[in-house]
Amino acid sequence: MNFWGDDRGAAIQIGAVILFAFVVIAMASYQATVVPSQNSGVEFNHNQDVQSQMVDLTTGLDASARDGTRGSHAVRLGTTYPSRTFFVNPGPPSGQLRTVESGQIEFENIVVSDSESATVTSYWETAPEPVTTSRLQYVPDYSEYRAAPTTVYEYGALINDNPQGTPTQFVPDGVVDRNEIMLIALRGDVQQASSTTVSVNRRALSSSANTVTIKQGTIRLPTEYPGYWVDQLADRNGIDVAENGDTVEITIRSGETFDLRMARVGVGDVTSVDSGPDERATYVAATDDEAPTVSAEVRDEYNNPVAGATFEYEVDGGPTQSGTTDRNGLAVVDGVSEGETVRIRIGGEDWEEVAIDARANSGGGGGGSNGAYDVVWDTDKIEAENGGVTCDASSCTITDDAGKTFYIFTQPSVDGAAVEYASGNRSVVSFGSSTGTDQNGKDDVDVTVGDNGVTEVFASSGGNGDRLQVTVDVGGTVPGALFPDRFKDQEGGDGDIPPDVPAGTINSPTNMQSEDETFAGLRGSGGNAFSVGTATDTVSSGTYTVEIGYRNNAKQDATVTFTNETGQVLETVNLDDKTETRVTATGTIEVDSETTVYAQYDAQNKNSETDIYYQKLT
The missing domain is CATH 2.60.120.260 (Galactose-binding domain-like)
Structure with missing residues (x-):
C-alpha cells in the first residue's frame, strides 16, 4: 500500500504561540506602566490625606499652646494598593513620623517696656534662658510618587519640604502677628514608622495668656529652613529678618514694641522633658499688694505660671517661712498688715526675689467695679439674636461658623462710651470694631467664628470690664480625652x-x-x-x-x-x-x-x- 506524503504546516500551533506571546507582552507592558501609574495615584491621594491630618495636628498643637488643651490625633503613615489578580504590587507604602531636635531659641540684647515690673525687667534684660525646641516631620516612603514632600511642623507653621524645589507654606505661621511675637517650643519624642495609622498625643507643658512687652532685642530661631523663614517674615512690620547659618534672626526695630508670648507644647512621649515645678521656676513677679493677702506669680522661662513650686517668704524681717504656689502659680502670703514688707523668693538672683509693700485694701472685691460704671455681657440677647448660639450667665457655645453679633450694656447707662473688645485666642473668635454705646448704654460688635476651641473674650470700658467663656464647636466633635479643668x-x-x-x-x-x-x-x-x-x-x-x-x-x-x-x-x-x-x-x-x-x-x-x-x- 502506498501512502501520500503530508506537507501541511502546523498553523494552529504557531498561531497559539504568537497569541500567547502578545498576551505576555501586553501583561508585561501593563505591569511596567499601568500598575506603577495607578499606584502613584494611590500614593498621591494618601499624601493629600496625611497632609490634612497634619493640619488637624497643627491646629491642635496651636490650641495647646494658646489655651492649655490636650488631645490625641490620628495620622495614617501609609496606605495599601488595590489588590491585583494577575499583576504584582510592591510592598505597602509606609512613612515615618518623628521629632527632630532643632536647637535652642536664643535671646540677645532684650530691652523690655518701662511698664514691666522690676523682676521681669531684671530677668529679661540680664539672663533670659535659651529654650530648646524640636520640629515634627512626616517622611513618606513611596514606591512611585517620588516628588512627595516631607511635611514639617515648626513654630506653629506646617511646611512642605519639596525634594525638587523650595519649601512651601501649607499652614501659615503665627510667629509675628501684628504686634505680637508667638514662640511655640515643641518638646517630646515621637518615633513612628509603619504603614498603619498611629495616634499622636499632645499636651501643654507651659501655656498662659502672659506676655512681656519688648522694645528692643534679637530673637534667634534654630531651623532647617532659614531661607524659607526669611521669605515668610520679610514683609512683617516693625522687624528686620536675616539668615545666620542654621538660624533666622528677628530683630525689633528702634521705636517698635512687641508683646512676646511663649509656650511649650509636648507631643508624644514627654517623660524626659516634663520637669518638676521647682526645676521650671525661673523668676517671680508681684501680682497683689493689698493687705491682708499679698501674692507674687512664680513663672518659668516661658513667662507662664508654675503651680506647685516651693517658695520662701518673710514678713517685715520676721522668720523665714516656706510654701508652695497654688494651682494658678501664685505664692500667696496671708495675714499681712498695711505697711509691712513681704519678701517672696525662689532663689538668690535679683529676678528670683520680690519685695512687696502691703497697702490698705481698696475695698470692693468679689468682682466689684473700681470704674465709674459696670460693663456686662448681655448673654440673653447674644443667644436670642444669633442662630447657633446658646448661652448661660458666664459662657456661650457657638455651633456653626456663620458670623455673629455680641452685645454688652453698661450699669448705669452711659451714652457714647468707647468699648474695647479682645479675644484670648483670635483663631477661635475675633472681633470687629465698635462705635461705642448708644443713649441706652448698649453696644454691639461683629464676631468672626474661627476654629473649634475654647477661649475667653473681654469687653472693657471706663476702667471696668467683663469676661465671657466662648466655646466654638462646629460639627459637634467630641475630643479624644477630657481631663479636669x-x-x-x-x-x-x-x-x-x-x-x-x-x-x-x-x-x-x-x-x-x-x-x-x-x-x-x-x-x-x-x-x-x-x-x-x-x-x-x-x-x-x-x-x-x-x-x-x-x-x-x-x-x-x-x-x-x-x-x-x-x-x-x-x-x-x-x-x-x-x-x-x-x-x-x-x-x-x-x-x-x-x-x-x-x-x-x-x-x-x-x-x-x-x-x-x-x-x-x-
Missing part, C-alpha cells in the same frame, strides 16, 4: 463644684490632667476624711468611658460620684483596690447635652490618703 477642696475652689462643704485637700491638683507618673494627693484633714471635687467643663453629648488612675496608700476605700450640672448622678466608681500600687478604675457615663461633669471624691475613713494619677473622659 477645675478643682475644689477645703482651701478653695469654684463654688459650683460639689461637695458644698469640702473637707481635706488636693495636693498638686493639676497632676490629674496627665497620665504620667506624677499624682495629686487627696488627703484627709483635722480628723475628717477627704471630700473634694473636680469639674470637667464643656463636655459635649455622647457616651464616655470614665478612667481614673489611682493608688490607695492607707488601704481605705474611696468612691467617686460623677454628676452633671442638674445634680443628676451619671456614674459611681469605687476606688477599692488596696494593693498600694497604681491601678485603674473605670465606668461609663451618658451625656445628653453639653454640660460640666463634676466628680466628687469621698473617702470612707479619716485616715485617708489616695493618690490620683489622672482622671479622664474618653
